[in-house]
Amino acid sequence: MTLDAAGRPARFKYKNRLHVVQDQIDDWRAGGRWWLDEPCRDCFLVHTGTITAELHHEDAENGRWWLARIQD
16 A cells, blocks of 8 residues: 555555556545444545545554455
């Protein structure tokens, strides 16, 4: 995951291919499942030209990024 100056996704790898974000469609905050002690997260819906991806980032020290959903 590479971020832009504002901390938003700029490019990411999926299936060993680099995808460059061309448009950020939406972003939102999601609360984790508090009963499982999950941290809140930032979510981004982005378009790369070939795919639309939903990317999540945990609010935690060294919070992980993950690909939550993809459409091609």
